Amino acid sequence: MELICVGLNHRTAPVEVRELFAVAPSKLGEAATELRDKIGVEEAVVISTCNRTEIYVSGDAGAVRQLEELLGGAEHCYHRTRMDAAVHLCRVASGLDSMVLGETEIFGQVKDAYQAALQAGVTRGVLNRLFQKVFSIGKKVRTETGIQEGATSIGNVAVDLAEKIFGHLKDSEVMILGAGEMSRVTAQSLQSRGARSIFVANRSYDRALDLAQQMNGHAVRFDDWQLVLAQVDVVIGSTGAPHTIVHKAEVEAVRRKRKFRPLFFIDIAVPRDIDPAVAEIEEVYLYDIDTLEQIASEARVRRAKQIEVCEAMIREELDKAKLPGL
Amino acid sequence: MDRTVLLISTLLALVGAVWGAVSVHRGSRTWWTLVFIAGAFVAQLFFLEWRGQMRGACPLRDQGEILVFLAWSLTLFYLVVGRPYRLSLVGLFTAPVVVLFQAAALWPGVMSLDPERSVGVDAWREAHAAVSVLAYGAFALAAVTGVMFLVLDRQLKEHHLQSGLFRNLPPVRELLAAVMRLLWIGYALLTFGIVAGWMMSHRGGWSHLIAAVAVWVLYGILLMWQRMWGLTGRRLSLVALVLFLVSLGVFGVV
Numbered sequence: 001m002e003l004i005c006v007g008l009n010h011r012t013a014p015v016e017v018r019e020l021f022a023v024a025p026s027k028l029g030e031a032a033t034e035l036r037d038k039i040g041v042e043e044a045v046v047i048s049t050c051n052r053t054e055i056y057v058s059g060d061a062g063a064v065r066q067l068e069e070l071l072g073g074a075e076h077c078y079h080r081t082r083m084d085a086a087v088h089l090c091r092v093a094s095g096l097d098s099m100v101l102g103e104t105e106i107f108g109q110v111k112d113a114y115q116a117a118l119q120a121g122v123t124r125g126v127l128n129r130l131f132q133k134v135f136s137i138g139k140k141v142r143t144e145t146g147i148q149e150g151a152t153s154i155g156n157v158a159v160d161l162a163e164k165i166f167g168h169l170k171d172s173e174v175m176i177l178g179a180g181e182m183s184r185v186t187a188q189s190l191q192s193r194g195a196r197s198i199f200v201a202n203r204s205y206d207r208a209l210d211l212a213q214q215m216n217g218h219a220v221r222f223d224d225w226q227l228v229l230a231q232v233d234v235v236i237g238s239t240g241a242p243h244t245i246v247h248k249a250e251v252e253a254v255r256r257k258r259k260f261r262p263l264f265f266i267d268i269a270v271p272r273d274i275d276p277a278v279a280e281i282e283e284v285y286l287y288d289i290d291t292l293e294q295i296a297s298e299a300r301v302r303r304a305k306q307i308e309v310c311e312a313m314i315r316e317e318l319d320k321a322k323l324p325g326l
Numbered sequence: 327m328d329r330t331v332l333l334i335s336t337l338l339a340l341v342g343a344v345w346g347a348v349s350v351h352r353g354s355r356t357w358w359t360l361v362f363i364a365g366a367f368v369a370q371l372f373f374l375e376w377r378g379q380m381r382g383a384c385p386l387r388d389q390g391e392i393l394v395f396l397a398w399s400l401t402l403f404y405l406v407v408g409r410p411y412r413l414s415l416v417g418l419f420t421a422p423v424v425v426l427f428q429a430a431a432l433w434p435g436v437m438s439l440d441p442e443r444s445v446g447v448d449a450w451r452e453a454h455a456a457v458s459v460l461a462y463g464a465f466a467l468a469a470v471t472g473v474m475f476l477v478l479d480r481q482l483k484e485h486h487l488q489s490g491l492f493r494n495l496p497p498v499r500e501l502l503a504a505v506m507r508l509l510w511i512g513y514a515l516l517t518f519g520i521v522a523g524w525m526m527s528h529r530g531g532w533s534h535l536i537a538a539v540a541v542w543v544l545y546g547i548l549l550m551w552q553r554m555w556g557l558t559g560r561r562l563s564l565v566a567l568v569l570f571l572v573s574l575g576v577f578g579v580v
Binding site for chain 2 (some may be wrong): 161163164165166167256258259260261262279282283285287291295298
């Protein structure tokens with residue numbers, strides 16, 4: 001019996017193919033049982049996320065073809081056996097094979113897939129030992145390397161910066177200028193980390209009202225945004241205006257009322273919404289879209305540089321483990 | 327023997343500072359800074375106990391003793407206030423100040439080698455000296471925390487976000503809250519110290535007490551100003567730092 005992995009992912013198959021073989025989280029155990037019975041392998045685990053469907057089995061080498069057929073043929077599939085399959089699973093669990101390098105969600109998804117198979121009774125000596133080892137290696141890779149250091153998207157960079165300025169965001173209030181998609185996503189990220197309330201100011205009051213309702217926030221008439229500026233901690237600018245909206249004089253006007261508390265401006269509009277001169281005000285921190293993107297890009301580069309370190313760690317740990325089926 | 331203990335304390339604080347700086351430069355945090363500073367604190371206690379026995383009173387009679395007491399007070403506030411409020415990096419900034427104060431105390435001529443034993447202890451004088459130095463410990467830590475804010479503020483303003491120091495510094499709002507909290511603690515202690523100073527005998531004149539009251543008034547203005555009208559973090563931190571440095575002059579007015 002040997003360890004076999006057959007799968008397809010975002011690099012080998014387009015979404016219209018991936019969605020055909022996606023398995024709902026609640027059906028993962030059932031899918032693994034069906035697979036074992038159909039192919040005649042001893043053990044099986046099915047991992048299914050939006051970017052991949054992968055099957056891990058312990059069986060004869062001949063099972064590879066059958067598994068590929070189950071996943072629509074060899075055209076979009078890849079397969080790994082023995083040590084290569086174990087290394088691949090470790091890479092997946094550590095986020096090295098993810099679209100966003102080092103992302104954390106996949107670790108939980110692999111864990112859930114294994115739990116489902118375990119509860120369905122389709123795992124034994126080979127896969128049980130493999131997955132337990134993979135989880136400990138995954139944790140080690142994430143904690144002992146820089147693979148998940150730094151935010152890699154503009155929204156996450158903005159949220160990390162907000163937390164660096166305000167700590168817990170539960171006492172922070174946010175104002176969005178412009179009801180675009182980008183500002184909605186960023187504000188939602190802030191809200192998910194605890195931001196207390198969201199104010200939406202937009203030229204079209206109806207759209208402001210609509211977005212405010214979606215976010216359990218408050219709509220503000222566009223002419224009144226300066227009144228709200230006195231109370232908020234974070235301002236996200238993302239209007240489609242051809243000129244700057246927020247100027248130094250308007251921020252200066254509310255400084256006393258704000259008692260000079262820190263104010264964080266996130267300008268993700270092009271052309272910019274916030275006059276760069278606003279950053280000259282002592283308590284103001286201003287980040288525009290280029291700066292945010294540069295920070296995200298630097299984090300991505302730093303993560304990419306960690307791949308070799310992570311892979312060496314995975315190899316070393318697997319060599320030491322002497323797992324069955326490899 | 328007392329100087330040897332003080333030297334050990336200074337070396338422990340120095341190792342804590344260097345260890346902490348290297349760790350933060352590498353982008354990680356370490357408990358060793360806390361361990362070394364706690365070791366330095368224990369050695370400070372032994373030193374002060376020794377000097378207290380030699381003096382037969384609170385060891386605050388010469389510049390060297392005052393400096394060590396101040397370093398002890400600063401360390402105490404770091405251990406009591408800094409840690410619970412997740413401001414562990416304060417240790418990295420506190421340790422060099424402790425080293426500086428204690429190295430100055432160890433400088434030849436600063437601390438009496440054969441301390442004179444006190445005759446007739448004035449309880450108000452003892453209370454005034456001890457509580458006032460404790461207050462200065464809180465003011466010192468407020469200044470240290472203010473420096474931390476200034477470093478973070480500069481990094482945020484200039485978008486320099488890659489250093490290990492940046493990643494490990496506490497958030498802006500927490501730092502500013504800590505500065506204010508320490509200033510209020512220091513102010514409350516200094517108020518008590520001044521009341522005790524008013525009650526003690528004034529054989530040497532009133533100049534020291536007048537200087538202490540001037541410091542008390544300046545800190546009072548800072549706290550009231552911040553409460554009533556607010557201050558930017560940068561100004562609050564700079565004023566806390568400058569006031570602390572200026573207030574050290576009080577110890578020169580005996």
